[in-house]
Each structure stands twice: as C-alpha cells, then as structure tokens.
Amino acid sequence: xxxxxxxxxxxxxxxxxxxxxxxxxxxxxxxxxxxxxxxxxxxxxxxxxxxxxxxxxxxxxxxxxxxxxxxxxxxxxxxxxxxxxxxxxxxxxxxxxxxxxxxxxxxxxxxxxxxxxxxxxxxxxxxxxxxxxxxxxxxxxxxxxxxxxxxxxxxxxxxxxxxxxxxxxxxxxxxxxxxxxxxxxxxxxxxxxxxxxxxxxxxxxxxxxxxxxxxxxxxxxxxxxxxxxxxxxxxxxxxxxxxxxxxxxxxxxxxxxxxxxxxxxxxxxxxxxxxxx
Numbered sequence: 001x002x003x004x005x006x007x008x009x010x011x012x013x014x015x016x017x018x019x020x021x022x023x024x025x026x027x028x029x030x031x032x033x034x035x036x037x038x039x040x041x042x043x044x045x046x047x048x049x050x051x052x053x054x055x056x057x058x059x060x061x062x063x064x065x066x067x068x069x070x071x072x073x074x075x076x077x078x079x080x081x082x083x084x085x086x087x088x089x090x091x092x093x094x095x096x097x098x099x100x101x102x103x104x105x106x107x108x109x110x111x112x113x114x115x116x117x118x119x120x121x122x123x124x125x126x127x128x129x130x131x132x133x134x135x136x137x138x139x140x141x142x143x144x145x146x147x148x149x150x151x152x153x154x155x156x157x158x159x160x161x162x163x164x165x166x167x168x169x170x171x172x173x174x175x176x177x178x179x180x181x182x183x184x185x186x187x188x189x190x191x192x193x194x195x196x197x198x199x200x201x202x203x204x205x206x207x208x209x210x211x212x213x214x215x216x217x218x219x220x221x222x223x224x225x226x227x228x229x230x231x232x233x234x235x236x237x238x239x240x241x242x243x244x245x246x247x248x249x250x251x252x253x254x255x256x257x258x259x260x261x262x263x264x265x266x267x268x269x270x271x272x273x274x275x276x277x
Contacts, residue, residue, distance in 0.1 A: 016088050019074045023082070036079055043072045044156075055233070102126065123172045126152075149173045161229045163218035171222070180223035183216065190216045242272035 022031040046069040053062040074088055081087035086094075102125045105112035112118050130152065149172065153165045170176060177183050190212040197205035221228035246268040250257050257265065 012088075012092075015070065015074050016078070019071070019078050023078055031075075034075070034079070036076055039072060039076060039079075043069075043076075046072055101129070127172070158229065160214070160218060160232060163215050164222055164228055167215075167219045167222045177219075177223060180220060183220040183223040187213070187216045187220055238276075241276050242269060245272040245276060 022028045025032075046065065050062065050065045050069055053065045073091065077086065077088040077091050100107045102122050103118075104110040104125075105118065105121070110121075112121065127149070134151075149169045150166055153162060153169055155162070157165065167176070177186070190209065194206070194209040194213050197209040200206075218228045221231060246265075247257055249268055249271065250260065257268075260268070
C-alpha cells in the first residue's frame with residue numbers, strides 16, 4: 001500500500017547526485033563517454049519498455065521502467081549542464097512553468113467543465129506560445145517563416161504514431177474532415193489508387209499509395225477516437241499469440257508449419273483462434 005504521506009519527489013536530488021558522481025572525473029568510464037547522440041536509442045528503448053509495462057498491467061514493472069526513463073532525463077540534463085546549456089533544475093522548472101501556464105482553469109481564473117474544452121484550450125495556449133517563440137527566433141536569426149503547426153511533431157516518432165500526431169495538429173487549425181465519414185471515404189479513395197499502382201507495377205507509385213492508405217487509416221482512427229498505434233499493437237499481439245500456438249501445435253503433431261498445406265495451416269489457425277479466444 002502506498003503511503004499517501006510519503007515524500008512527493010523530495011528524493012529527486014538523490015538521483016541527480018548519483019548521476020553527477022557517475023560523470024565525475026573519477027566516476028564511471030562508460031557513463032563519462034556518453035553523449036546526447038549515444039543516449040538517443042536508450043531514450044526510445046526505455047519509453048517503449050514503459051509502454052510494455054503499462055500494457056502488461058504490471059505496477060512493479062512500471063515503477064522500475066519509469067525509473068529507467070527518469071534516469072535518461074537526468075543523464076541528458078547533466079550532460080547539458082556540462083555544456084553550459086541547462087541542468088535538471090531547469091528541466092523541472094520548465095515543465096512546471098508550462099503546466100501552470102497551460103492550466104489557467106486550475107491555476108488561474110478561467111472556468112472549464114469538460115475534458116474536450118480543456119484540450120482545445122491547451123492547444124490554443126500552446127499555439128500562442130509557439131507563435132511567440134517562433135517570432136522571437138525569426139527576429140533573432142533573420143528567418144521569415146513562422147513556426148508551423150506541424151513543426152512540433154518529432155520526425156523520429158514511429159511512422160504510425162507520427163501520422164496520428166500530424167493529423168491532430170492539422171485538425172487543430174481546421175484542416176480536417178467534419179466527421180469520421182469523410183475520413184472513411186478517403187480510405188476507399190486511397191485504396192482505389194493503391195490498386196491502380198499495384199496493377200501498374202510501378203514500385204515507387206505502389207509505395208507512395210500504400211503510405212497514403214496508412215495515413216488515411218490513421219486519420220480514420222483519429223476521427224473515431226481510436227489510437228491506431230494501440231490498435232496495431234493489439235493485432236500484432238493477437239497474431240503473435242496465435243502463430244506461436246499454431247507453431248507449437250504443429251511441432252507436437254510431428255510436422256512443422258513448412259510441411260503443411262494451406263488447408264492444414266488454416267485449420268491450425270482456427271484452432272489457435274478458438275483456444276485463445
């Protein structure tokens with residue numbers, strides 16, 4: 001049972017002190033060799049392990065994985081401190097200020113009664129801040145293009161997740177279908193174009209149209225308030241479980257999957273679906 005009176009993050013400096021010790025001249029040789037670029041894959045890996053712990057419904061595992069992800073935050077902040085950019089305190093201060101600014105209905109005088117309204121207000125405040133920051137940056141650098149609605153979507157995101165985020169950002173400025181029906185019609189349109197590309201044998205066109213279909217499906221998921229990344233993960237989990245069952249069953253029967261004809265493979269698959277329903 002979690003103690004409600006337990007410290008509320010007061011032990012955060014302990015992790016910072018440990019990281020500083022590891023990065024000291026007489027600290028850990030491996031840690032001292034790391035750069036922001038070398039740590040990049042670990043940030044992605046730890047974030048996915050957090051997601052896996054959430055999906056598994058594993059509180060203890062989630063606690064461990066959140067700790068690993070937090071370590072990456074502190075690690076990179078300490079590297080940034082060594083460059084004179086910022087440190088862990090600045091990271092905490094920045095997100096604290098942001099959360100306060102973007103919740104005026106909690107920390108200010110505004111009133112908000114619905115979750116949908118809070119999301120719209122958050123995005124409006126965020127857009128205002130980004131516009132102001134872009135203006136300052138443009139004036140300082142001489143650039144003329146203001147920061148666009150899609151500039152905040154990381155290119156490094158998994159493609160399907162990026163598709164969902166790009167759609168959300170475009171929708172926030174009115175570039176969207178009024179309802180799910182429009183997005184569903186777009187799926188049919190893109191599928192027809194993919195069929196044409198497949199018939200032509202033009203591989204570049206096939207790849208382009210396949211991408212359009214996937215983006216249209218991500219847009220349909222968004223309009224239907226579904227998470228396309230979670231939907232695909234669920235499908236992959238179900239497929240993997242059924243495939244593993246069929247593979248094991250085939251092995252138990254003394255003939256592997258490669259030795260089965262299509263009808264036998266389908267029978268194994270139906271058996272797996274029934275058993276794992």
